[in-house]
Structures are given as C-alpha cells and as structure tokens.
Amino acid sequence: MTDTQLTAPQPRGPVDHSVRNQIVEAATEHFSLYGYEKTTVSDLAKAIGFSKAYIYKFFDSKQAIGEVICYNCLNQMRQAVDEAVAGAESASERLRRLFGTLAEAGSRLFFQDRKLYAIAVAACEEQWGSARNYDAHMQQLILQIVREGRESGEFERKTPLDETAHAIYLVMKPYLDPLQLQHNLDFAEVAPARLSNLILRSLAP
Structure with missing residues (x-):
C-alpha cells in the first residue's frame, strides 16, 4: 500500500x-x-x-525510554492496520478496514493496559516523534487509499485530493489519536462502520 x-x-x-x-x-x-x-x-x-x-x-531521559515503548505500541497498531488494509480487494474496503482496525487496536490497548496506554496519550499531548511519525503514516495511508479509489473509478475526482484525504483524516481522528480515543470509547463498536459508510457515500462518483 x-x-x-x-x-x-x-x-x-x-x-x-x-x-x-x-x-x-x-x-x-x-x-x-x-x-x-x-x-x-x-x-x-x-x-x-x-x-x-x-x-x-x-x-x-525518561522520555527517551518512553519514546521507545510508545514506538513499540504504535508500531503494533500500524502493523495491524497495514495487514488489514493489504488484504482488501477495493479502495472502499480498505477504507472500511482502516477505520475499523484503528478503533479495534486502540480500544484493545486501552482496555488491556491502561498504564501503557497513558504513555501513548503523553506522546500525543507532548508531540513526541513516535506519535508524529504514527500520525504521518496514517495520513499517508488515507491519501494512498483515496488516490487508488479515484484511479479505479470508485471515488469522485472533483474535490482536490489533499482536501478529501484531510477531511477523512479529521473524521477518523477520534479513533486514530489515543488522546481523543479515551473520550470516544462508548461509540468504538458502532462508529467505525457508520462513519466509514458516510464517508464512502460522500466519495461516490
């Protein structure tokens, strides 16, 4: 991808x-x-x-140690997302899987190990390099999915590519960002499917 x-x-x-x-x-x-x-x-x-x-x-510093731990946690989430997306046959399905896997992986980390999850939250609050890299990777992945959807004819091409990708990123942000996820867990089971369906309807040519 x-x-x-x-x-x-x-x-x-x-x-x-x-x-x-x-x-x-x-x-x-x-x-x-x-x-x-x-x-x-x-x-x-x-x-x-x-x-x-x-x-x-x-x-x-302690933060330098925390950076490595945060990188390890976020890299596990990245790998889960990349594997899920790679197995999809269409851009629409890749987008659905991206959204669903983000919410699932983040929720799993939150509920299984709250104290380690707190490191990811600190990383986002203080803009550690590990958090910035993770965020940039996900933005690039969204951009790539939208580009491929346009090339295959699945998505509309009138809206500027960067604008479309950034809007999708903003919708996904509550489940992409550990800092925001903790406030959106009540909707983590239903939101990915409903929001991704809404996004896909807006992307229809």
Missing part, C-alpha cells in the same frame, strides 16, 4: 542492544505497574539493578 514506515527512536551510547532491550523491557513492566508519570529514572535503576548513570549511557 504505502512505503512509509514508523521511524524508531535513535539509540544513544554503546551499541549493546541486549542491555538497551533489557532496560526497555524492565521499564515497560515498571510503567505498566506504576504508571509513566509516577516513575523516575531512579525508580527504574533500582528495579533493573543498574545505576542511574549506567541507564543514562543508553537513554538521555
């Missing part, structure tokens, strides 16, 4: 992936138990058994 990929946060310090991964895994567990906001680098150091100075060799 699209060549855009989420960009992983750039590592810092010694290229010792086992230690870096160990820190991220321990931090993920710690954040899931105690929450991102309430955890300090000192807390992580005690939990992992490393000195705080040693952790700083690999990550320059």
Whole structure:
C-alpha cells in the first residue's frame, strides 16, 4: 500500500542492544505497574539493578525510554492496520478496514493496559516523534487509499485530493489519536462502520 514506515527512536551510547532491550523491557513492566508519570529514572535503576548513570549511557531521559515503548505500541497498531488494509480487494474496503482496525487496536490497548496506554496519550499531548511519525503514516495511508479509489473509478475526482484525504483524516481522528480515543470509547463498536459508510457515500462518483 504505502512505503512509509514508523521511524524508531535513535539509540544513544554503546551499541549493546541486549542491555538497551533489557532496560526497555524492565521499564515497560515498571510503567505498566506504576504508571509513566509516577516513575523516575531512579525508580527504574533500582528495579533493573543498574545505576542511574549506567541507564543514562543508553537513554538521555525518561522520555527517551518512553519514546521507545510508545514506538513499540504504535508500531503494533500500524502493523495491524497495514495487514488489514493489504488484504482488501477495493479502495472502499480498505477504507472500511482502516477505520475499523484503528478503533479495534486502540480500544484493545486501552482496555488491556491502561498504564501503557497513558504513555501513548503523553506522546500525543507532548508531540513526541513516535506519535508524529504514527500520525504521518496514517495520513499517508488515507491519501494512498483515496488516490487508488479515484484511479479505479470508485471515488469522485472533483474535490482536490489533499482536501478529501484531510477531511477523512479529521473524521477518523477520534479513533486514530489515543488522546481523543479515551473520550470516544462508548461509540468504538458502532462508529467505525457508520462513519466509514458516510464517508464512502460522500466519495461516490
């Protein structure tokens, strides 16, 4: 569908992936138990058994660790969306699957691990790179679906392409953005189908 990929946060310090991964895994567990906001680098150091100075060799801040965790969470959601969209036979079905999978993946993360979900919310509030990349990927995916729908004759061609894609993105935003999703969970089961049907009717040639 699209060549855009989420960009992983750039590592810092010694290229010792086992230690870096160990820190991220321990931090993920710690954040899931105690929450991102309430955890300090000192807390992580005690939990992992490393000195705080040693952790700083690999990550320059708590946010840098949170960025990696957030990237991992959002990348799982991106992969779920890309796989669902890739299996559709038409642009209309791709759009339906995009909307439905976004809502499903986001809701699953919200209900299964609220404390890790809070990291994604912080990422959106503070515009972390991982959140910006995820958002850009989804906007590009919407644009690509609309373009393919026009080329196949499924969608109208009168409205400027960028304007159409951006309008669809704005309709999807409550289920695309973790910050907004938490306020729209009551409609997560029915909204994707109803809104995608409304969008598709507006796109008819």
